[in-house]
């Protein structure tokens with residue numbers, strides 16, 4: 001009997017950019033008497049079904065994007081006589097779907113750090129229940145990942161989580177609902193221990209895979225200080241102080257280490273925080289810009305973001321403090337018009353963001369947008385469907401038949417949104433613009449590396465996601481495989497087995 005952990009994916013690139021952290025956290029959550037779990041990440045290569053035997057326990061983690069492939073994997077494992085357990089955001093939201101369509105014996109809802117072990121025990125002693133409530137556990141119970149099980153030569157970046165949860169409530173995002181709005185911050189020592197483990201193995205680039213690395217803004221502190229009761233103020237100050245402590249400790253790690261995280265734009269108003277990030281070598285951050293217009297920001301409940309000239313100035317502020325921005329933009333918002341696409345790429349270029357992603361608005365389960373859209377669709381007499389599957393269950397439609405745009409737009413057709421979005425990727429990632437942005441790094445070798453990585457990013461995330469024709473998909477996949485090898489060499493370093501956790 002063996003335990004399997006599987007990250008399902010329809011596409012495999014041979015190499016991947018970032019380690020899927022959950023696989024190795026659940027490996028740590030697997031009771032040791034069952035031995036080391038067999039870990040399969042299908043973003044590297046597809047599962048070999050013969051590796052699963054009757055009586056094995058198979059854990060499959062799904063988000064909405066890979067749920068369909070996850071269900072195929074679950075059915076396959078069940079047909080081979082294995083116990084099938086699902087977890088992840090999508091299974092948390094739709095446990096019955098995993099049971100009905102994915103062959104699940106059980107589903108773990110919420111955090112799996114403790115509940116996964118209980119589910120395994122349940123399967124093996126015949127007392128399994130349909131749902132294990134993992135809930136939102138306290139941060140001191142978050143487990144360190146089993147990085148010793150990681151294949152050494154397949155990933156460019158490792159990932160470590162420092163905080164779960166986000167206090168915001170953006171309408172297109174489910175994180176604040178699934179992970180909660182109260183930041184759950186891990187202790188500095190355990191985070192450092194994990195990072196040191198990874199540097200010992202030769203990883204010098206680490207993604208701090210947090211929902212929001214800046215959970216307390218200056219405005220939050222200001223508001224809390226105006227209350228008569230200062231209890232909340234002290235709580236927020238403690239969270240902030242711990243962020244600074246973490247960054248001070250990161251700064252003591254070997255000088256070749258680099259970190260990347262996810263942050264809200266408000267951090268640009270906090271020079272002390274940005275300087276601490278810079279010293280800690282947190283050299284880049286994904287910033288959710290979403291829209292360049294005031295109307296667009298209202299559409300997504302992100303009134304705390306800026307637009308127009310102020311937005312450019314704020315984004316440049318990150319660069320001034322030595323932090324590169326990966327700007328994330330959404331197209332297809334109700335207020336978008338044809339000119340919004342050009343305005344967005346112009347702003348991204350002017351603000352000098354180092355990387356950018358342009359996604360099309362998709363109503364994902366667990367979000368405010370989805371709830372509104374689903375309600376509207378169910379009220380319609382002839383609700384839209386593809387091959388009998390209602391579009392409100394779009395993740396169940398086979399990839400090739402899945403619509404790219406779901407909500408009818410007041411001014412633009414679905415094809416127009418898709419084509420214009422593709423056009424924005426083309427412009428932003430044209431060789432001319434990439435070469436200009438490559439000034440961000442110094443040597444010629446690094447500039448060439450920057451070009452390769454930009455092209456890889458574009459192939460992995462733009463062409464395979466937005467394109468409708470299968471020839472373009474296949475070409476992108478081939479290109480990404482080709483580029484991934486030389487890119488990986490730029491990121492890894494000589495292992496440092498003797499490295500100690502800095503005091």
Ligand code: SF4
Pocket residue numbers: 166167168169170173174175176211212264288
């Ligand atoms: S999009 Fe970002 S800022 Fe908004 S709720 Fe989600 S994690 Fe928080």
